[in-house]
Amino acid sequence: MASDQRIYRASTTAPVNIAVIKYWGKRDPNLNLPTNDSLSITLSQSDLRTHTTASCSSTYRASTPSDSLLLNGKTEPLTTPRSIVCLRSLRALRSKLESENPELPKLSTYPLRIASSNNFPTAAGLASSAAGFAALIRAIADLYELPQDPRTLSVIARQGSGSACRSLFGGYVAWDAGVREDGLDSCARVVASRSPWPEMRALILVASAAQKDVSSTAGMQTTVKTSGLFRQRLEDVPRRMKEMERAILMRDFETFAEITRRESNSFHATCLDTDPPIFYLNETSKMAIRAVEAMNKEAGMAVATYTFDAGPNCVIYYLEMEWNFIAAKLHVALKGKEGWPKGSMSDLSGLRMGNERVEEGLNSGVSRVIMTSVGEGPISVQDHLIDEHGKPV
Ligand SMILES: Nc1ncnc2c1ncn2[C@@H]1O[C@H](COP(=O)(O)OP(=O)(O)OP(=O)(O)O)[C@@H](O)[C@H]1O
Numbered sequence: 232m233a234s235d236q237r238i239y240r241a242s243t244t245a246p247v248n249i250a251v252i253k254y255w256g257k258r259d260p261n262l263n264l265p266t267n268d269s270l271s272i273t274l275s276q277s278d279l280r281t282h283t284t285a286s287c288s289s290t291y292r293a294s295t296p297s298d299s300l301l302l303n304g305k306t307e308p309l310t311t312p313r314s315i316v317c318l319r320s321l322r323a324l325r326s327k328l329e330s331e332n333p334e335l336p337k338l339s340t341y342p343l344r345i346a347s348s349n350n351f352p353t354a355a356g357l358a359s360s361a362a363g364f365a366a367l368i369r370a371i372a373d374l375y376e377l378p379q380d381p382r383t384l385s386v387i388a389r390q391g392s393g394s395a396c397r398s399l400f401g402g403y404v405a406w407d408a409g410v411r412e413d414g415l416d417s418c419a420r421v422v423a424s425r426s427p428w429p430e431m432r433a434l435i436l437v438a439s440a441a442q443k444d445v446s447s448t449a450g451m452q453t454t455v456k457t458s459g460l461f462r463q464r465l466e467d468v469p470r471r472m473k474e475m476e477r478a479i480l481m482r483d484f485e486t487f488a489e490i491t492r493r494e495s496n497s498f499h500a501t502c503l504d505t506d507p508p509i510f511y512l513n514e515t516s517k518m519a520i521r522a523v524e525a526m527n528k529e530a531g532m533a534v535a536t537y538t539f540d541a542g543p544n545c546v547i548y549y550l551e552m553e554w555n556f557i558a559a560k561l562h563v564a565l566k567g568k569e570g571w572p573k574g575s576m577s578d579l580s581g582l583r584m585g586n587e588r589v590e591e592g593l594n595s596g597v598s599r600v601i602m603t604s605v606g607e608g609p610i611s612v613q614d615h616l617i618d619e620h621g622k623p624v
């Protein structure tokens with residue numbers, strides 16, 4: 232029989248997610264199992280997305296016999312223990328299909344060639360690893376025509392980067408820490424799809440697009456080892472998870488807002504309580520917190536809330552109907568920034584925030600804003616980053 236010379240390809244886009252109950256700490260670093268449950272909102276791929284093409288072919292053996300990844304045009308190793316675990320798991324599932332059906336091409340034996348691009352800064356606290364690993368897993372699962380559901384794939388994605396398991400779904404997504412030693416029950420679950428609460432919006436104030444100096448992976452393990460506050464936090468999270476799930480299902484923004492900001496503050500407090508301390512927030516982040524507080528105080532209710540991942544960028548969650556009020560308050564501070572709506576809002580500038588220090592702090596510290604909303608999970612696309620000859624496009 233002639234050898235199989237075909238180039239097989241599958242492409243997907245995958246979303247970023249920003250947690251409102253944070254994952255911070257591993258109970259098993261090898262299997263990447265978390266110390267606590269977490270919950271996030273999947274953000275729209277119209278604004279932030281990873282686009283990944285997975286391809287494989289027997290013909291790749293001649294030029295690149297090992298698996299390869301081209302990320303934003305640069306070759307990246309696919310030899311990290313995390314990538315190896317993900318690829319091994321996906322190959323094992325494909326190999327099982329091939330042994331059940333000998334007609335199938337032996338894709339599991341071919342080198343993989345992956346090309347991926349993020350349309351936002353990589354490794355800058357904007358959850359690139361979450362979207363990146365979710366896209367990698369989804370694209371290879373599609374290439375291999377695996378029948379496994381996203382929940383099962385989330386167990387694999389979790390081993391690439393914990394937060395990636397949540398990016399396999401759209402809407403409001405929990406990651407159950409699980410109790411099993413093998414981690415098979417540590418996977419993502421949809422709390423609510425996008426549709427019951429589609430008015431949720433996120434305004435991201437990019438305070439730094441630079442790579443952070445303490446990675447999440449390293450930082451969370453130093454916290455586990457050295458922080459006393461962290462143990463207190465672990466006791467609080469289960470109650471917060473329950474209240475948050477209820478708030479989402481009831482569309483109760485007031486409760487959602489309170490838990491989100493307290494949870495972010497509790498996470499950053501444990502970072503400060505880590506020895507040596509980890510500082511992810513900067514002066515601009517603090518000004519963003521003050522701005523949200525000022526808005527809520529003036530409105531006499533929670534119109535917005537904030538959360539920060541392992542970096543200074545502020546994610547403000549709010550409901551669409553509050554946009555005019557929020558825009559009026561932030562307009563003087565943010566007008567002219569990339570991503571901020573142009574024109575037509577000049578009439579709002581009279582409303583101001585009422586705190587020039589905060590306005591100046593945001594104006595000098597925010598480089599760009601991203602306006603986005605709750606979105607869908609990964610989407611299969613026909614737009615490939617590797618051409619029919621196996622070359623990157
Ligand atoms: N599109 C992608 N495909 C595969 N891997 C990716 C992709 N994008 C990012 N990664 C991996 O994720 C790493 C960045 O992860 P890191 O946790 O440091 O930053 P982040 O995810 O942007 O920030 P955070 O998790 O704190 O929000 C990259 O160095 C790369 O290894």
Ligand SMILES: C[C@@](O)(CCOP(=O)(O)OP(=O)(O)O)CC(=O)O
Pocket residue numbers: 249250252253254255263269360361391392393394395447448449539540541
């Ligand atoms: C602060 C966080 O964003 C931390 C994310 O950590 P990662 O998922 O990047 O960590 P690894 O599993 O080591 O890859 C909180 C969250 O997304 O829940």
